[in-house]
Amino acid sequence: MEYTLEIDGTPETVPGGTGVLLLHPSTGETDRIDTEFLKTDTDHFLVVSTRTTAREVKQKLEYYDVDEDRAEILDTLSIEHGYSRRKSDTVHYVAAPDDIDGIVEHIDGFLKAHDGKLRLSFDSVTELAYYAGDEAALEAVERILDLLEEYDAIGLFHVSEEPHDEELVEQFRERFDGVIDLDEDGSVDAEF
Secondary structure, three states: OOEEOOOOOOOOHHHHHOEEEEEEEEOOOOOHHHHHHHHOOOOOEEEEEOOOOHHHHHHHHHHHOOOHHHEEEOOOOHHHHOOOOOOOEEEEOOOOOOOOOHHHHHHHHHHHOOOOOEEEEEEEEHHHHHHHHHHHHHHHHHOOOOOOOHHHHHEEEEOOOOOHHHHHHHHHHHOOOEEEOOOOOOOOEEEO
């Protein structure tokens, strides 16, 4: 299955199973790229959020006019932070942002339960590494990339360069089929 990408500098289409790394300096411009990724050529998508709550993800989708009927959100923050939460058919929770097994199981369940063109946005791997450690984050990424391949889905994984050393950023880069480098000024370099 081929998926359309409408992000500057990226190929017009990528095959199912493609994992894309979004390297960025701050989180400012990432919402634009994330939502462009999610709203193009998609039947269903899952946003895994280790950086913001489900409510904030919904606000982002609304702001960028992304069809929320296709959306599912996995909120990893609210339970640990003691925020109120309303479980629904489209909003789910795991106990903490370092609950890697819970996150991977949920992604597997989402991909298994839906047909058609499926996309995943993981925002953010940097936060996952902060909570679970670098090695655990690398392993989680590998497990999720394997699922994308198995189910012919594609994914966008956010990594902020600032907190990580160059070696770790390089280890993340090596695992992905494509890398989108977002600069402070919003310009994009992509390598596929």
